Amino acid sequence: MATEVSPIRTEADYENALAEIERLWGAKSGTADGDRLDALATLIDVYEAQHHPMDPPDPIEAVRFSQT
Numbered sequence: 001m002a003t004e005v006s007p008i009r010t011e012a013d014y015e016n017a018l019a020e021i022e023r024l025w026g027a028k029s030g031t032a033d034g035d036r037l038d039a040l041a042t043l044i045d046v047y048e049a050q051h052h053p054m055d056p057p058d059p060i061e062a063v064r065f066s067q068t
Helices: 010-022 030-050 059-066
Strands: none
Touching: 010 030
């Protein structure tokens, strides 16, 4: 386990951060693991917004989906 949280710059960094998130999932807020989980989640969110953006759903498809 890394002791420092680093920027996510590559897909390898991203995959490693996802694996670390999975390991830390459920950590209590206010603990070292909880703080690490929060920081990694923020970094992943930024990386995904830049490198894996999601288009907004088609409004009609969104309504159809919500009715299933």
